[in-house]
Amino acid sequence: xxxxxxxxxxxxxxxxxxxxxxxxxxxxxxxxxxxxxxxxxxxxxxxxxxxxxxxxxxxxxxxxxxxxxxxxxxxxxxxxxxxxxxxxxxxxxxxxxxxxxxxxxxxxxxxxxxxxxxxxxxxxxxxxxxxxxxxxxxxxxxxxxxxxxxxxxxxxxxxxxxxxxxxxxxxxxxxxxxxxxxxxxxxxxxxxxxxxxxxxxxxxxxxxxxxxxxxxxxxxxxxxxxxxxxxxxxxxxxxxxxxxxxxxxxxxxxxxxxxxxxxxxxxxxxxxxxxxxxxxxxxxxxxxxxxxxxxxxxxxxxxxxxxxxxxxxxxxxxxxxxxxxxxxxxxxxxxxxxxxxxxxxxxxxxxxxxxxxxxxxxxxxxxxxx
Numbered sequence: 260x261x262x263x264x265x266x267x268x269x270x271x272x273x274x275x276x277x278x279x280x281x282x283x284x285x286x287x288x289x290x291x292x293x294x295x296x297x298x299x300x301x302x303x304x305x306x307x308x309x310x311x312x313x314x315x316x317x318x319x320x321x322x323x324x325x326x327x328x329x330x331x332x333x334x335x336x337x338x339x340x341x342x343x344x345x346x347x348x349x350x351x352x353x354x355x356x357x358x359x360x361x362x363x364x365x366x367x368x369x370x371x372x373x374x375x376x377x378x379x380x381x382x383x384x385x386x387x388x389x390x391x392x393x394x395x396x397x398x399x400x401x402x403x404x405x406x407x408x409x410x411x412x413x414x415x416x417x418x419x420x421x422x423x424x425x426x427x428x429x430x431x432x433x434x435x436x437x438x439x440x441x442x443x444x445x446x447x448x449x450x451x452x453x454x455x456x457x458x459x460x461x462x463x464x465x466x467x468x469x470x471x472x473x474x475x476x477x478x479x480x481x482x483x484x485x486x487x488x489x490x491x492x493x494x495x496x497x498x499x500x501x502x503x504x505x506x507x508x509x510x511x512x513x514x515x516x517x518x519x520x521x522x523x524x525x526x527x528x529x530x531x532x533x534x535x536x537x538x539x540x541x542x543x544x545x546x547x548x549x550x551x552x553x554x555x556x557x558x559x560x561x562x563x564x565x566x567x568x569x570x571x572x573x574x575x576x577x578x579x580x581x582x583x584x585x586x587x588x589x590x591x592x593x594x595x596x597x598x599x600x601x602x603x604x605x606x607x608x609x610x611x612x613x614x615x616x617x618x619x620x621x622x623x624x625x626x627x628x629x
Contacts, residue, residue, distance in 0.1 A: 290449045301445040307557035308452035309510050314537040314553040315459050316506025322543035324499035325479030327387045329531055330394025334504040336526035337370050338363035338511025343521045346421035356423045360512045367508025368501040375500030379493055394531055402523040416522025423516045448517055536590055542604025560586045
C-alpha cells in the first residue's frame with residue numbers, strides 16, 4: 260500500500276495517509292470507472308488483476324531470489340488445465356472451487372519443484388534457456404495430449420468450464436436487483452480477483468521481511484557467499500520456485516473460471532516475456548512497482564487496439580503498423596528506455612530490513628564504540 264501511495268505525484272510525498280486513502284478508493288471504484296467506458300474495459304480490468312497476480316509470483320522468483328525464469332507461464336497453464344480437468348464436462352468432474360483452486364496451486368508448486376530441482380546449479384542465461392524450454396514443453400504437451408488418449412483436447416482446448424460458485428452463488432451470473440437494474444458479473448469477478456491480489460500482497464510482504472526473504476536476498480546478491488554463511492541454497496531456491504509457481508497456478512485457475520475456456524495458445528512464450536516485462540518495467544523487488552507495471556502493460560495493448568488504427572488513418576491516411584506489431588514495438592522501446600533512464604524500474608526497490616530510526620540516527624563516534 261505504501262509503495263502504491265508513493266506513486267501518486269506530490270500527495271504521495273507530502274501526505275502519505277491521504278495518498279493511501281486515494282489508492283483504496285481507486286481500488287474500490289475502479290470497475291465503476293471502467294464501466295463508464297464500456298463492458299470491454301471492465302473485462303480488461305479483470306484480466307489486468309490476473310496479470311498482477313502473475314507478476315507478483317514472478318517477482319518473488321526474479322526480484323527476490325534473482326532467478327531468471329522465462330517459462331513462468333507454464334505454471335499458469337498448469338493451474339488453468341487443473342481447473343479444466345476437475346471442473347468441466349471434459350472428464351465429467353464438477354468439483355467445488357475450494358477444492359479445485361488449491362489443487363491447481365499444489366500441482367503448480369509441484370511443477371515448480373520439478374523445474375527447480377535440475378536447474379539449481381545454473382545461473383544467468385543458462386537458467387533462462389532451461390526455464391524457457393520448460394515453458395515450451397508444457398505448452399507442446401497440452402497441444403498434443405489428445406492422441407491416442409484425449410487428455411487435453413489438443414489445440415481445440417477445453418470449453419464449458421465451471422464458474423466460481425461461492426456457497427451456491429454463481430458469480431458468473433448478473434445480479435438482478437430490480438426489473439430495470441442489474442449488476443454485471445464482471446463486478447463480482449473484479450472483487451474476487453482483487454481479494455486474491457490483496458491476499459497475495461500481504462503474504463509476499465510477510466515473506467519478504469522474514470528469515471526466508473532475507474535468504475532470498477542473500478542468494479540474489481551472491482549465492483556463494485550465502486552458502487558460506489550457512490544458508491541452504493538448494494532448499495531456498497526450490498522454495499522460491501515452488502512459491503512463485505503457486506501464485507501462477509492460482510492465477511491460472513481463476514483465468515479458467517473467468518474465461519470458461521482454455522487452450523494451449525493462451526500460454527505461449529510471448530505471455531512469459533510479457534509478464535517478465537511487467538516485473539522489469541515496474542521495478543524488480545518492489546511490490547508496488549510490479550503492480551503498477553502490470554497494470555500499465557495490461558491496459559496498453561487494449562488502448563492501442565482501440566485507437567492505433569483510427570489514429571494512423573487520421574494522420575497518415577492509411578494503416579502503417581498493425582496494432583499487434585505496434586504493441587511489441589512499444590514494449591521493446593519501453594524496456595530500452597527503462598534500462599537507459601531507470602535501470603531499477605519505474606519504482607525502484609529499496610531495503611525492507613533497515614529501520615528508519617536507525618537510518619536517521621547520528622553515527623556513533625569511534626571512541627564511544629565498545
